[in-house]
Amino acid sequence: MSTVERHQLIIQAVQEAETATVTELAHLTGSSEMTIRRDLGHLASQGVLERFRGGARTLLLRGEEPPFALRAHEAIDAKRRIAAGVASLITDGETVLLDSGTTCLEVARLLHGRHVTVMPLSLQAIHILSDAPEPTSLLVPGGRPRAGEGALTGPLALASLSALRFDTAVLGCCGLTAGDGMTAYDLDEAAVKKAVISSARRVIAAADGSKLGRTTHAYVGPSTLVHTLVTDTTAPADETTALENNGTTLRIV
Secondary structure (H helix, E strand, C coil): CCHHHHHHHHHHHHHHHCEEEHHHHHHHHCCCHHHHHHHHHHHHHCCCEEEECCEEEECCCCCCCCCHHHHCCCCHHHHHHHHHHHHHCCCCCCEEEECCCHHHHHHHHHHCCCCCEEEECEHHHHHHHCCCCCCCEECCCCCEECCCCCEEECHHHHHHHHCCCEEEEEEECCEEECCCEEEECCHHHHHHHHHHHHCEEEEEEECCHHHECCCCCEEEECHHHCCEEEECCCCCHHHHHHHHHCCCEEEEC
């Protein structure tokens, strides 16, 4: 088992049980307790979990958005496949508006060096694209970064979006259903996503299967605003069928 796989298993176990001991995690992963203690120290330093003597507990409250550091460890392979699917839909010469979030961060990596103009809405994606060689052109918006997330929100971000128009917006989803539409955890971020949709000719939603069928509390808009959804094979079939019936083109990777 690789370090990344072991960390993912630890994170999942702590999330599901809310607490786990070093001994339990050692048995689960087949690793030594010394290795588990080192892993917990590393994950705690990233804000993924909280250590206590002899184990760890989740930092996530029910109904709360998982922190960026935690999401960065989840469904990595699926997010990379989804990002590749999204990147394949973007043609050379396009102007691209790139939403915040871990899946969109993988899209940023694939647009590095492409013949596109990109405006990312997160500090992490800006950093990835900041040294991109020509013909990649980077636009940097204004905004206030959300603590721990790097997502740009607020009046300056909204002003940047209202001043420009894009060929394609790549939108990250906290929740997406045919009935409740697109939703976000944060009201400020929902406002940015609404502005993203208004600023683009085409909207591609990038979401792994865990986001489909989920509704969070900040409403963004109806699912009909999504032209294409790129998701993975874990997406619930009833939800993808309903989204297709609403007019969204589905691409499963």
